[in-house]
Amino acid sequence: MTAAPARVTGYQNAFSALCDRRLVQSMYGECDVLLERVLLTLHGAAHAGRRAIEWKLFRRDFARYYESEVYPLTLSRTLAPYLKKGQVDLPEFGFRVNINLSADIAGIDRTAGSEEETDALVRLTRKFSEGATLFHSTRDKDTVREEVSAALAEFDHRFLAPSKRRREVTLNNIASGVAVEEDMPRDILSVLLANRDEQDLDDDMILREVAFFMQAGAHSSANALTHSFHEITQWCQTNPEDAERIKTDDAFLQQCLHESLRLHPASPVAWRKANEAFTLPDGTHVEADDNVLIDLMSANIETAIFGEDATSFNPHRVVADRIPAFGLTFGIGIHTCFGRDIAGGLGQGKEASQAPHYGTLTNLLKSLLQHHARLDPLNPPVADTATERANWGQYPLLIGAASTPQEIPID
Numbered sequence: 001m002t003a004a005p006a007r008v009t010g011y012q013n014a015f016s017a018l019c020d021r022r023l024v025q026s027m028y029g030e031c032d033v034l035l036e037r038v039l040l041t042l043h044g045a046a047h048a049g050r051r052a053i054e055w056k057l058f059r060r061d062f063a064r065y066y067e068s069e070v071y072p073l074t075l076s077r078t079l080a081p082y083l084k085k086g087q088v089d090l091p092e093f094g095f096r097v098n099i100n101l102s103a104d105i106a107g108i109d110r111t112a113g114s115e116e117e118t119d120a121l122v123r124l125t126r127k128f129s130e131g132a133t134l135f136h137s138t139r140d141k142d143t144v145r146e147e148v149s150a151a152l153a154e155f156d157h158r159f160l161a162p163s164k165r166r167r168e169v170t171l172n173n174i175a176s177g178v179a180v181e182e183d184m185p186r187d188i189l190s191v192l193l194a195n196r197d198e199q200d201l202d203d204d205m206i207l208r209e210v211a212f213f214m215q216a217g218a219h220s221s222a223n224a225l226t227h228s229f230h231e232i233t234q235w236c237q238t239n240p241e242d243a244e245r246i247k248t249d250d251a252f253l254q255q256c257l258h259e260s261l262r263l264h265p266a267s268p269v270a271w272r273k274a275n276e277a278f279t280l281p282d283g284t285h286v287e288a289d290d291n292v293l294i295d296l297m298s299a300n301i302e303t304a305i306f307g308e309d310a311t312s313f314n315p316h317r318v319v320a321d322r323i324p325a326f327g328l329t330f331g332i333g334i335h336t337c338f339g340r341d342i343a344g345g346l347g348q349g350k351e352a353s354q355a356p357h358y359g360t361l362t363n364l365l366k367s368l369l370q371h372h373a374r375l376d377p378l379n380p381p382v383a384d385t386a387t388e389r390a391n392w393g394q395y396p397l398l399i400g401a402a403s404t405p406q407e408i409p410i411d
């Protein structure tokens with residue numbers, strides 16, 4: 001029988017554990033076919049080296065640029081067919097709109113620009129997400145692994161190979177002086193190809209890393225969008241004054257989002273393995289190879305940090321400056337999420353001249369509210385039974401039609 005893992009609870013203990021280099025990522029070993037040696041599962045020098053070259057893409061100017069220049073167009077294009085139908089399934093929509101973000105970041109060209117092409121990317125990336133969260137799957141794990149392998153092969157042939165060829169031509173042109181560094185697209189695939197010898201990256205490794213980024217950019221955001229819409233809807237039923245405020249006050253809408261992110265971390269726990277014997281901050285001794293479960297949920301609802309009503313949704317909550325309103329939902333320390341600023345936003349810039357940056361999720365919520373998205377009384381939401389994580393499988397909404405003065409067209 002496997003010994004029960006040491007359990008790290010509370011905000012400060014979880015924070016320290018996530019920053020501790022003696023604890024190695026261990027929740028993703030179930031699906032090596034997708035996650036072997038990708039950024040999320042690397043450790044030590046290999047992780048630091050990969051993270052350093054990839055992190056350059058995610059400088060804060062990128063989050064601002066993406067939100068103001070690229071995302072509005074993607075959002076209005078993706079929303080248009082749903083507005084025509086008058087219906088939208090929120091997890092599906094969230095995934096679909098963010099697949100473009102994922103592909104832009106990962107470095108997957110969409111040459112056809114067709115609905116069918118997007119459908120294929122969504123289908124394949126959803127399969128990668130199922131692989132990445134296999135630890136919590138309720139399906140037969142071998143079957144899921146086979147499906148992930150098949151999806152990787154299809155993705156490689158149809159999407160990665162042509163995207164790679166285009167970048168390799170540019171790299172050769174740079175080497176021969178015909179092109180300059182700036183001609184290279186700014187994405188993960190370009191970074192990997194430019195560093196493949198130095199980082200010892202073979203074709204399979206590049207395939208896994210790009211596929212991992214595809215799912216990282218879409219999966220958690222789609223779930224977060226659905227949870228936040230649900231929390232906000234419930235809150236507004238009992239707080240009608242805030243129902244008006246969320247339509248006009250973007251900063252308040254972002255607060256609502258952060259509050260929901262706090263209550264719904266992508267995974268309620270993070271698993272690590274000790275790589276040497278040592279004592280955890282709460283005094284628990286662990287031996288080398290012992291499992292350690294970091295309880296993120298307990299950190300996010302600690303009353304000493306978030307108040308007596310920490311288990312409830314309250315967008316007016318005030319927390320100390322040093323504590324992010326979303327708690328540890330984007331992780332912290334060694335594996336801190338690359339997409340935190342893009343998805344969650346940064347709020348008002350330090351300089352008055354800077355436009356506030358609210359992040360893709362607040363923007364998504366804003367446009368759903370502007371288009372009067374509301375629960376479909378004939379189709380109640382359904383929980384996702386394919387995972388032990390508390391996510392929504394389907395969340396059908398009616399959208400459009402009811403026109404109020406607050407509604408602003410997005411295109």
Ligand code: HEM
Nearest residue numbers: 039040216217220221224266329330331335337338339343
């Ligand atoms: C609401 C949205 C999101 C949530 C809640 C979320 C959450 C997380 C968490 C908790 C981790 C750390 C896992 C651990 O410590 O074991 C993580 C890592 C990561 N996330 Fe996100 N994420 C979100 C969106 C995104 C987006 C949009 C991207 C875009 C590329 C992204 C890329 C990554 C990457 C690359 C890592 C691995 C970092 C590393 O291992 O060094 N995430 N995310």
